Amino acid sequence: MATLAAVLATTHHPFYLKATTAPVEEQIPQAAEWKRKVEAYRETLTRAAPDILVMVGADHFHQFFLDNYPTFLIGKAPRYDATFYNEEREFGLPKYVLEGHEDLSRFMHQGLLDRGFDFSFSHELKIDHSIICPIITTRPQADLPVVPIYTNIFAPPLPSPRRFWDLGRAIREVIDAYPSDQRIAAVGSGHLSLELGGPRQFGEHGPDPEFDLQAIEWLSTGNIEAILENVTHESMTKAGNATHGFMDLILMMGIAGPQKAAYVDSLDLYHTREAYLTWYPEEGRA
DSSP states (O other), X not given: OOEEEEEEEEXXXXXXXXXXXXOGGGSOTTHHHXXXXXXXXXXXXXHHOOSEEEEEEOOOSSSOBTTBXXXXXXXXXXXXXXXXXXXXXXXXXXXXXXXXXXXXXXHHHHHHHHTTOOOEXXXXXXXXXXXXXXXXXXXXXOOSOEEEEEEOSSSSSOOOHHHHHHHHHHHHHHHHHOOSSOEEEEEEEEOSSOOSSSTTTTSSSOSOHHHHHHHHHHHXXXXXXXXXXXXXXXXXXXXXXTGGGHHHHHHHHHHHOSSOOSEEEEEEOSSOEEEEEEEXXXXXXX
16 A cells, blocks of 8 residues: 655745745845745655645636635546646746646545545646745655645635644545555645735734644644634634635645654745645654
């Protein structure tokens, strides 16, 4: 059977690349520290020596819109074009072509259907920055095949936090059952408290620093009971109008299981807190 070599849960700040490669005199004050933290985090994936990446993210109204917004979707293509025009223009993100892993996508899709998750699928999926930013930060050489999974964190009605946890556990079961000797890493990105287009968008910190620190503690200790007791759609909206991306981090903890993270780090930027967590299920046996 396949080995789940690592699970990474991270935020996906689209300006990381631009902020850390600009001329030094144009960089934000946190740029050097940000780069050091990301490069240290990258080593947590390198250490796992994966053969395949299962990538979890959320489309930002690039490919999906209100005429057809799937709750959960899996890509089943042999390769994926990445980066939309506005992401190139606004964030300075390069274009990518990522190789797919059709066999694991097929096996994953069937396995999730068997476990009660009615996924949409796409053979022509184009990937946006929720997956490309983690590629840039954790695997910039983009040399591994990917299985992309997209979740709806934007267009109500949204799945519950428990549904994201349950999906993570189901993905773990499917990976464990995959008949292969390959090493699989799951890399997913979301948000802590976040405000987009609202009055708290450009504060000195994220819109709810208290939530951010509590959320990192819950994730790092595997405390799903506290998350499900305290995190609701209403509480996430109170923390910031785009905080629902936290559910993708819950999903990643679901893949890892209720165990302590092996690696935890964060960075307080001028309007958000970045978070970096890694679990090694081989060691924790969750």
